[in-house]
Every structure is written in structure tokens, then in C-alpha cells.
Amino acid sequence: MKESYEVIVVGGSFAGLSAAMQLARARREVLLIDAERPRNRFATHAHGFFGQDGVPPAQAIATATAQLRKYPTVTLLKGEAHRASREASGFRVELTNGFHVKAERLILATGICDKLxxxxxxxxxxxxxxxxxxxxxxxxxxxxxxxxxxxxxxxxxxxxxxxxxxxxxxxxxxxxxxxxxxxxxxxxxxxxxxxxxxxxxxxxxxxxxxxxxxxxxxxxxxxxxxSVRTEMASDLAEQLGCAADEGPLGPVIRVGDFKETSVPGVFAAGDASTAMTNATFASASGVAAGVGAHRSLIFTK
Structure with a gap:
């Protein structure tokens, strides 16, 4: 696999897959990194999600992953991203196995953890x-x-x-x-x-x-x-210096309309970026982040 992409998406659940799909359809080179530990892994079924009511979350993720895999500009990588930094040409992401990749844009769909x-x-x-x-x-x-x-x-x-x-x-x-x-x-x-x-x-x-x-x-x-307190599942946003706000139940990455964070070139989607958390909100925010990242490649130099 390559070491450089136009966009790296970290997180392969509802938000990350939705973001990557927009970029794939825009024919951009995108790498999706997924540790396969989604927040919804404890739920046997997902409900209230358009066209997917009653479908197990793991099944919905598997179907979306298979659909994404058909796009030739997409690379899927199983692994955990544990370091991220800005470089002159974009961003560098390092995995726990020591492998590193680079991209012009970065989408964090890293999720949150529930603290019972x-x-x-x-x-x-x-x-x-x-x-x-x-x-x-x-x-x-x-x-x-x-x-x-x-x-x-x-x-x-x-x-x-x-x-x-x-x-x-x-x-x-x-x-x-x-x-x-x-x-x-x-x-x-x-x-x-x-x-x-x-x-x-x-x-x-x-x-x-x-x-x-x-x-x-x-x-x-x-x-x-x-109602449980939540924590960020990853500290990548903190490493990059992305601003966060204290939500009603835990920290939330601060984002704009197209999910851009306070750090230019970094976008955030899913539960880590909103206090309103469910599958539909996660997927919708992923769409916004994917579109936002694509637009930034065109209009921001």
C-alpha cells in the first residue's frame, strides 16, 4: 500500500464509512484506518436508522465496508492510529505497529467511550x-x-x-x-x-x-x-490541537458546518463531534465531513 493519500479517515464505523464514501465517489485517494472497536459493538441491533431498522450494527458496518471496497481509490487498513501530527505538506499518522502514512487532509471519526x-x-x-x-x-x-x-x-x-x-x-x-x-x-x-x-x-x-x-x-x-459520562476514544484531536467544548455528558470536538475543526485541514465526524449521538447523526456528520474535506482540497490551498 502507498504511504501518501489525499485524505485519511480514522475510524470505520457509521461516521468514518460515510465520510470515506463521499470521497470515494469524488474519486479522491482515501485511506480508511479502523481499529474495529466501534462504540455500538455491545448492541445486538440498531434501530431508527433509515433503511436499516433492526439490522445489527456489525452487519451494517460490514455491508458498508464491502460497498466502499469496490471503489478503486479507497484503501482500507485494519489498525490503531495512535499518533498524528501536522507536517508542511499535510498530516502524518502513525499506527501502533509503527507504520506511518501521510495525507493532505485528515478526518477523525474516532468516537467516544461510555463510562459506566x-x-x-x-x-x-x-x-x-x-x-x-x-x-x-x-x-x-x-x-x-x-x-x-x-x-x-x-x-x-x-x-x-x-x-x-x-x-x-x-x-x-x-x-x-x-x-x-x-x-x-x-x-x-x-x-x-x-x-x-x-x-x-x-x-x-x-x-x-x-x-x-x-x-x-x-x-x-x-x-x-x-445517562453516562463519555470520554474520547482517542486523543488524536488533542495531539493535533483541535479545540473542544464540554458537552452535557463529556467533551466534544468543536466543528463548523462541514465538520472542520479549529485546525485547518482536520475534520471530525461522529459521536466525538456532537452531543447528539445515534447512528443517523453519526452517518450524517460523516457525509458532511467527507464533503467538507473534498471541498477544502479544491478551494483551500
Whole structure:
């Protein structure tokens, strides 16, 4: 394979593949580097994505990768990019195996990591019965007993949403106390407020039978929604000096309309570039980044 390309895309999930597709169709030389650790690898099915509802994420990624592979100007490389730097002619990316490549433009579709709170039983149920997005997973647990675990002030917002899918208990964990107006809103939505902290998730993972509170009481639920803190899955944006903002749940790379970062020639797409995270948003941002990178090759010298 070559050592120099017009564009390097780091990350081969929904955002990175969508970005690379635009560049492939523009007949540009593009290298896609993928470590094959997408954020959605824990989910058995993806929902709400146009034309792909119910398709396993791994299957959607495999199909898109096979389609991208048919374009002659595309090179796919399995590996982890761990260093990136600016050079006079563009950017240099080094992989963990020591191999390095160069490009005029760089698209970071490196994603984020979910950081679950230290409550026993959460990790083994993540993306199955412990869920973060009702639009992605709510329909599948509809009309069942649902819980919302408070980890962040946004948990109130989540608790107000969830009753559209089923009867809801909001566990404040003794850390978030709603004001009078919020109590009224929660009551109007039929949300039961439980202030005693959850100590244990019950049932054989990945299912949930209920939760045991620190006072010994057991409350039966079938699924638990939770807003988790997130971290960047890669520090490449930081290495390059890309500006970031603190989003509601974690850092977000600052981007413009076509996903250009604060560093000329570097674009960012996917969950690392937006606080609104799901498959559709990721793919759309990848399209914008791919188009943005292509336009910059033409109009920016």
C-alpha cells in the first residue's frame, strides 16, 4: 500500500464509512484506518436508522465496508492510529505497529467511550437491558417496567421522556433532588420518584428482574435507562490541537458546518463531534465531513 493519500479517515464505523464514501465517489485517494472497536459493538441491533431498522450494527458496518471496497481509490487498513501530527505538506499518522502514512487532509471519526458508574451489574447488561437512548432501544422494552438511574442532572429530562415507553421509576440515587416544578412535571407524567439509592441490580445478566435498594427493598423493573459520562476514544484531536467544548455528558470536538475543526485541514465526524449521538447523526456528520474535506482540497490551498 502507498504511504501518501489525499485524505485519511480514522475510524470505520457509521461516521468514518460515510465520510470515506463521499470521497470515494469524488474519486479522491482515501485511506480508511479502523481499529474495529466501534462504540455500538455491545448492541445486538440498531434501530431508527433509515433503511436499516433492526439490522445489527456489525452487519451494517460490514455491508458498508464491502460497498466502499469496490471503489478503486479507497484503501482500507485494519489498525490503531495512535499518533498524528501536522507536517508542511499535510498530516502524518502513525499506527501502533509503527507504520506511518501521510495525507493532505485528515478526518477523525474516532468516537467516544461510555463510562459506566461503579454500580455492580451495569456492565454485563450494557446495551441489552441497561440502555442509554430511548429512541434507539425504547420500543423494544415498551409497556414493561422501566427505571431511570440518576447520574447527572439531565437524568430528569430522561425520566420525563421514558413514560412514553412504559411505567417509569426514577431513582435519584440520593444525589439529585428535583425542585417543586420538576416534581410537578414528573408527577404529571406518572413517574414514581425513588430517593433511596440503588445498591444492586437483580436477575441473571443480561436480563434485569429488579433492583435492591440500600434499605433492603426490592423494586421490580425490566430495563434501566441511564445517562453516562463519555470520554474520547482517542486523543488524536488533542495531539493535533483541535479545540473542544464540554458537552452535557463529556467533551466534544468543536466543528463548523462541514465538520472542520479549529485546525485547518482536520475534520471530525461522529459521536466525538456532537452531543447528539445515534447512528443517523453519526452517518450524517460523516457525509458532511467527507464533503467538507473534498471541498477544502479544491478551494483551500
Amino acid at each position: 458508574p461503579p454500580l455492580p451489574g451495569l456492565e454485563g447488561r450494557w446495551a441489552v437491558s441497561v440502555l442509554h437512548c430511548p429512541y434507539c432501544h425504547g420500543y423494544e422494552v415498551g409497556d414493561r417496567r422501566l427505571g431511570v438511574l440518576a447520574t447527572h442532572p439531565l437524568s430528569i429530562h430522561q425520566a420525563l421522556l421514558i413514560p412514553d415507553w412504559g411505567p417509569t421509576t426514577w431513582f435519584t440515587q440520593g444525589t439529585i433532588e428535583p425542585d417543586a416544578e420538576e416534581v410537578a412535571l414528573l408527577s404529571a407524567r406518572g413517574v414514581c420518584i425513588e430517593r433511596v439509592p440503588v445498591a444492586e441490580i437483580m436477575g441473571e445478566a443480561p436480563s434485569i428482574d429488579g433492583v435492591r435498594l440500600v434499605d433492603g427493598r426490592v423494586i421490580r423493573i425490566d430495563a434501566l435507562f441511564i
